Amino acid sequence: MLASYIDQAMELAVYEIIENEQTYWGEIPSLQGVWANHQTLEGCRRELREALSDWLALRLHLGLTIPVIAGINLNELTKPV
16 A cells, blocks of 8 residues: 555656756655655655655654545544454
8 A cells, every 4th residue: 555655646746957057856745744856867766765664664654644546545544444
């Protein structure tokens, strides 16, 4: 479930090149604070995936709400069984 969520969230990522810095900027607009930049597009994708993983881990640890993406609701992971 977690890997699927990350894959689906990465599909929502947008990238742009920052001309004056000659770097790439990437973000997932629906997930506030999930962004990355790197000198290459592939590096930016890797950094963004790592930022997303860290963001998810922190939100799960703190019990904060995580937006549902592609029908995947990670908030159910924090509910008592």
